[in-house]
Amino acid sequence: MKKLLFTCFLALLVSTILAQGSCLTTEQTLLEMERDATFAGGMEAFQVLSEAFEHGTxxxxxxxxxxxxxxxxxxxVLYRLEENNISYDQILSQIEVLNRDFNWQQSDKDLIPEVWRDLGAAAKIKFKLADRDPDGNFTNGVTRTQTDVENIGTEELYxxxxxxxxxxxxxPFYMNIWVCELKGNSLGFAILPGSTMSKRDGVVISPRAFxxxxxxxPPYxxxxxxxxxxxxxxxxxxxxxxxxEKCGSTDYIDxxxxxxxxxxxxKTFPSISCNNGPNGDMFMNFMDYSNDVCALLFTKRQVxxxxxxxxxxxxxxxYSNGVTSVADPNLNEWKIYPNPSTxxxxxxxxxxxxxxxxxxxVMGEMVGQWIxxxxxxxWDLSSLPKGVYYLRSLGHHQSLILR
Ligand SMILES: [Zn+2]
Structure with a gap:
C-alpha cells in the first residue's frame, strides 16, 4: 500500500511538473549572446543601463x-497543425489583455496583497495591431504561414x-510576435533589448498560452x-x-x-524565501511564473x-509608421518624416x-497648401522638383528636403 501511495505521489508530482509552463527568455538571450558578438556587446551596455537604474542614478x-x-x-501565426492557425478574434483577445494589464486596468487588483497593492502602476504603453506594413501597404497586422518544422519556436528557425x-x-519599428509550437512545457520567450538588436528580436509564444x-x-x-x-x-x-545565482541575484528593480x-x-501569501519576511516573495508579479489567475501586477519601478x-x-x-490611426501625444507641434524624402x-x-x-x-513661392x-x-510631393522647401503652419515652420 505504501509503495502504491508513493507511486501515486510520484505520478502526481511528475504530472504537476509537466503541467508547469516555463519561459525561455534567460536561456535564449544567453544563447543569442554566444552566437552573436554584436548583440552580446549590446547586452553588456544594457547591463550597465540596468545597474545604473537599480542604483537610482x-x-x-x-x-x-x-x-x-x-x-x-x-x-x-506560424502553424504546423491547422488547429494552431488561430483566429483573428483570439489575437484581438490578447491585444486587449496587454492594453488592460499594462495600463493598470485589470479588475482583479483586489487579489494583490494589500501591502503591495499601491505599488501597481500604469505603464502607459499601448498595443495595436499594425495597420501599415514596412512597405507602406495596408495590413491587418497578422501574417499566416504553414510550416512543416516541428517546434519551430525552440528550433530557433521561427x-x-x-x-x-x-x-x-x-x-525597431514593430513588436514581432511569433505564435508557434514550442517544445515541452515552454510557453514562450522574448529576446532582451540590448543596445544593438538581435536578429531574433521579438516574442515567441505558444498558441496554448496566447x-x-x-x-x-488553462491555467494559461x-x-x-x-x-x-x-x-x-x-x-x-x-x-x-x-x-x-539564487538569493544573490537581482532583477534590477528595487x-x-x-x-x-x-x-x-x-501561492498563498506570505511565501517566504531569502529571508524576505514578513511579506515574502511577490509571486503575483507578472514577472514570476504564477498561473494566469494569480499574475496581477507590474510595480512602479518595473514600469x-x-x-x-x-x-x-x-x-x-x-517613430514607427506601423500604426496610422494613433497620433503621438508626446508631440507638441507636428513632425514630418522621412526628411529628407524622395x-x-x-x-x-x-x-x-x-x-x-x-x-x-526657396524663392518664397507657395507651391502647395493643405488643410x-x-x-x-x-502627402505625395514627388511631382515637385528636388530641393529645399519650407513648410509653414500657424506658429511653426520647418524645412523639408526633397531629393
Ligand atoms: Zn520569463
Missing amino acids: LDDASREGFKEVTIPVVVH YLAHRGGVAPWTQ GTMGTAK NLGRTMVHEAGHYFGLRHVWGSDN DTPKQKAENYGC EFMQLVLKTNRRAMF GVVHLEFGDTLPGKMELFN PANNIER
Whole structure:
C-alpha cells in the first residue's frame, strides 16, 4: 500500500511538473549572446543601463518626458497543425489583455496583497495591431504561414523564412510576435533589448498560452504569459533574478523583494524565501511564473524601467509608421518624416490639427497648401522638383528636403 501511495505521489508530482509552463527568455538571450558578438556587446551596455537604474542614478531620466506610446504589433501565426492557425478574434483577445494589464486596468487588483497593492502602476504603453506594413501597404497586422518544422519556436528557425519560419518586420519599428509550437512545457520567450538588436528580436509564444480563447488552455488562458513576455521585451527580468545565482541575484528593480526562485501555480501569501519576511516573495508579479489567475501586477519601478528602455534601446518605437490611426501625444507641434524624402512624406500632428499648412520653395513661392483632416497624413510631393522647401503652419515652420 505504501509503495502504491508513493507511486501515486510520484505520478502526481511528475504530472504537476509537466503541467508547469516555463519561459525561455534567460536561456535564449544567453544563447543569442554566444552566437552573436554584436548583440552580446549590446547586452553588456544594457547591463550597465540596468545597474545604473537599480542604483537610482537614472531616476530623473527615467521619470521625465514619457507620456504614452503605442506599439505597432505584428502577429506571425506560424502553424504546423491547422488547429494552431488561430483566429483573428483570439489575437484581438490578447491585444486587449496587454492594453488592460499594462495600463493598470485589470479588475482583479483586489487579489494583490494589500501591502503591495499601491505599488501597481500604469505603464502607459499601448498595443495595436499594425495597420501599415514596412512597405507602406495596408495590413491587418497578422501574417499566416504553414510550416512543416516541428517546434519551430525552440528550433530557433521561427525568424528564418528559408528554414520554414517567417522573417520579422523591421524590428525597431514593430513588436514581432511569433505564435508557434514550442517544445515541452515552454510557453514562450522574448529576446532582451540590448543596445544593438538581435536578429531574433521579438516574442515567441505558444498558441496554448496566447489570448483568452481558442487554443489557449488553462491555467494559461487569460493572456498573462504574453504580458510576462512583453515585460521581457521591454527589458524586465524575472523577479528572482537570473536562474543560477539564487538569493544573490537581482532583477534590477528595487521595489520587488529578493526571492530565491520561480513560483508556480497560485501561492498563498506570505511565501517566504531569502529571508524576505514578513511579506515574502511577490509571486503575483507578472514577472514570476504564477498561473494566469494569480499574475496581477507590474510595480512602479518595473514600469519606470520599461519606460526607460523605451526611451533608449527601443526608442525607434516612437517613430514607427506601423500604426496610422494613433497620433503621438508626446508631440507638441507636428513632425514630418522621412526628411529628407524622395517624395512621399508623412505629417503627424499632436492633439490639435493646424488649420492650414503651406509649402514654399526657396524663392518664397507657395507651391502647395493643405488643410489637414487626420492626425497623421500622407502627402505625395514627388511631382515637385528636388530641393529645399519650407513648410509653414500657424506658429511653426520647418524645412523639408526633397531629393
Ligand atoms: Zn520569463
